[in-house]
Amino acid sequence: MSLLDPSSTAIAWPFCKEDGFPGRPNESSFNCSQSTNSTDVNEEPNRGCQPRMRGFTSGRNFGSRDASENPNTENTPREGGFGSGRSFGNREERTEDAHSRSRGFSRRGGARGDFRGGRGGFGPSQYNENEQQERGPHFGLRRGMLGGPTGDQEHRGFGVRGGYRGGNEEVIAGSGRSTWKSGAMESGDNQGPKVTYMPPPPPDNEEAIFAHYQTGINFDKYDTILVKVSGLDPPPAILTFEEANLCQTLNKNIAKAGYSKLTPVQKYSIPIILAGRDLMACAQTGSGKTAAFLLPILAHMMNDGIAASHFKEQQEPECIIVAPTRELINQIFLEARKFAYGTCIRPVVIYGGTQTVHSIRQIMQGCNILCATPGRLMDMINKEKVGLRKVKYLVLDEADRMLDMGFGPEMKKLVSYPGMPPKDKRQTLMFSATFPEGIQRLAGEFLKTEYLFVVVGQVGGACSDVQQSILQVDQYSKREKLIDILLSIGKERTMVFVETKKKADFIATFLCQEKIATTSIHGDREQREREEALRDFRSGKCPVLVATSVAARGLDIENVQHVVNFDLPTTIDEYVHRIGRTGRCGNIGKAISFFDLKTDSHLAEPLLKVLSDAQQEVPVWLEEIAFSAPGANFSIPRGSIFASVDTRKTYQGKDGMNAGGLNQSYATGSADESWD
Numbered sequence: 001m002s003l004l005d006p007s008s009t010a011i012a013w014p015f016c017k018e019d020g021f022p023g024r025p026n027e028s029s030f031n032c033s034q035s036t037n038s039t040d041v042n043e044e045p046n047r048g049c050q051p052r053m054r055g056f057t058s059g060r061n062f063g064s065r066d067a068s069e070n071p072n073t074e075n076t077p078r079e080g081g082f083g084s085g086r087s088f089g090n091r092e093e094r095t096e097d098a099h100s101r102s103r104g105f106s107r108r109g110g111a112r113g114d115f116r117g118g119r120g121g122f123g124p125s126q127y128n129e130n131e132q133q134e135r136g137p138h139f140g141l142r143r144g145m146l147g148g149p150t151g152d153q154e155h156r157g158f159g160v161r162g163g164y165r166g167g168n169e170e171v172i173a174g175s176g177r178s179t180w181k182s183g184a185m186e187s188g189d190n191q192g193p194k195v196t197y198m199p200p201p202p203p204d205n206e207e208a209i210f211a212h213y214q215t216g217i218n219f220d221k222y223d224t225i226l227v228k229v230s231g232l233d234p235p236p237a238i239l240t241f242e243e244a245n246l247c248q249t250l251n252k253n254i255a256k257a258g259y260s261k262l263t264p265v266q267k268y269s270i271p272i273i274l275a276g277r278d279l280m281a282c283a284q285t286g287s288g289k290t291a292a293f294l295l296p297i298l299a300h301m302m303n304d305g306i307a308a309s310h311f312k313e314q315q316e317p318e319c320i321i322v323a324p325t326r327e328l329i330n331q332i333f334l335e336a337r338k339f340a341y342g343t344c345i346r347p348v349v350i351y352g353g354t355q356t357v358h359s360i361r362q363i364m365q366g367c368n369i370l371c372a373t374p375g376r377l378m379d380m381i382n383k384e385k386v387g388l389r390k391v392k393y394l395v396l397d398e399a400d401r402m403l404d405m406g407f408g409p410e411m412k413k414l415v416s417y418p419g420m421p422p423k424d425k426r427q428t429l430m431f432s433a434t435f436p437e438g439i440q441r442l443a444g445e446f447l448k449t450e451y452l453f454v455v456v457g458q459v460g461g462a463c464s465d466v467q468q469s470i471l472q473v474d475q476y477s478k479r480e481k482l483i484d485i486l487l488s489i490g491k492e493r494t495m496v497f498v499e500t501k502k503k504a505d506f507i508a509t510f511l512c513q514e515k516i517a518t519t520s521i522h523g524d525r526e527q528r529e530r531e532e533a534l535r536d537f538r539s540g541k542c543p544v545l546v547a548t549s550v551a552a553r554g555l556d557i558e559n560v561q562h563v564v565n566f567d568l569p570t571t572i573d574e575y576v577h578r579i580g581r582t583g584r585c586g587n588i589g590k591a592i593s594f595f596d597l598k599t600d601s602h603l604a605e606p607l608l609k610v611l612s613d614a615q616q617e618v619p620v621w622l623e624e625i626a627f628s629a630p631g632a633n634f635s636i637p638r639g640s641i642f643a644s645v646d647t648r649k650t651y652q653g654k655d656g657m658n659a660g661g662l663n664q665s666y667a668t669g670s671a672d673e674s675w676d
């Protein structure tokens, strides 16, 4: 029996057990993924799918244009994520009759096939999960298929590189074994497959550099958000870009980028950074933190009359920016390049999954601002391609993640590395949407004692421009529910988060089978594939992106209207970041999360608080679970639930912030981020 024979009756469908998927998918399944060639999918005959799940979109008619038109209604309280809840604040009971449940979604079979970027061959794998591990990844097939044209010989015959990292390591799943490796491997030491990928240079015409999306209808509402600054003698906030007194070139670039008004985090952070102060800033997802640190750093550099850097074996950047994922650091680099346009400041980006020599070449050509993932940065420092002597600005974006158990040790190594100016000789800036208490304490080691702490809105809170819905869905029903949601959404861009890399592959394949053009991003995909997946998603070629936590933070993609948490993450902070991929910059977005009573009950309480703080409706059942949780504590004042107030005793009370929050375990690393 061929392992790829779809007619085989002895197929052990991947994830059947783990995901609770009841048996094998329908017979015509998986043909689409036997090849990465999308035409295979499109040519598959329309199977005339029947709606499997009725009753989705109770309540607020999540994304469903059909729902309001459909006369069929049904009250199913167990699934009442929408509308069946009551608002937590005033406990107002709501009836559901105005929020009809939609039945009978029309399946648009054939309309949206094309799983893009599937790991060639992963779909048709007929091993179950354990078998895959034993035999080596089912992705193995792709090596032979894809290696040739790219000249990517070193990849052939290997399993997947990249991958899960816990602590500071990556696991290489290949040739049937898992091998733990340290970041040193990226250096090209003879420990495994050499990475040969060279990312294509980003387009460098002005139009592409300044391409941006429009701010949304709620952009002006930012002005009403409460901002708190704690610490000694903070400089006053500015209200306009003019007040920042930036040089002409920067002002021109700001205008070309379409920025006419400051966001709150920018109003407060820009003068603080211009005044030379260290800063920890916590502001909602999508509210402009990147420009909040880039603009004042660039302004300083321009004022200091920085000399154009030139070709040298070792470069000594004035600014180092680190971020936890490759895609995010690349995005930050593009922002830096945009704002530095027309100046002599040269930003460079380096990250794992790309050829080391390529990174070295980029650096050697001159580097004032180095944007890097931690592993690749340390590699370049160890190789003496980067010297730290001149570092004046050190930025940790997604700082809580950069300091947690996964990345923290590397960051400590970085700041104590020979040549790195001590904290009183450099400016250290930390930004995130979440800042758990434990992390704040760690952060203190990196910052000057008198650093300032800026909090915009609810600390660690979700962006209120995201309409959040929580649906009770068990493992066995998740796939059908997902299909229903995606079909009701249509072509609007949607990110679907799952907990494991394998599940990301599986769900992407499943969606492809269902004729929904899908791609995926996770740590087991090669960097080339990850970037292609993002390109396809951004362009709308694949309006659905299935992702692990690797895409949870920072990614700023235009028009992501929906986030679906197929699996809820393990921490509430991660939830906040994930749903923040939509509803950015004043635009509106929707997030729907599948809550499985068996696995997610621990999240009921923090979820309820996130929902109520963001003025979202809270389903009654969620409230009940939260209230019945052992040790549930609802006497906690709103706004202090994340313990992310300024933890320095000295400053408490000065600004009215209350530190009596839950002692939440802080994010200890998402399971799928790239260290290198």
Ligand SMILES: Nc1ncnc2c1ncn2[C@@H]1O[C@H](COP(=O)(O)OP(=O)(O)OP(=O)(O)O)[C@@H](O)[C@H]1O
Binding pocket: 212, 213, 215, 258, 259, 260, 261, 262, 263, 266, 283, 284, 285, 286, 287, 288, 289, 290, 291, 432, 433, 553, 554, 555, 556, 580, 584, 585
């Ligand atoms: N003042 C502004 N005017 C118009 N657009 C802005 C402004 N500031 C930022 N933006 C745009 O808003 C979007 C979100 O910004 P950014 O990615 O910096 O958010 P963030 O706060 O870092 O989000 P996250 O917490 O998810 O990392 C970007 O497209 C950015 O270009």
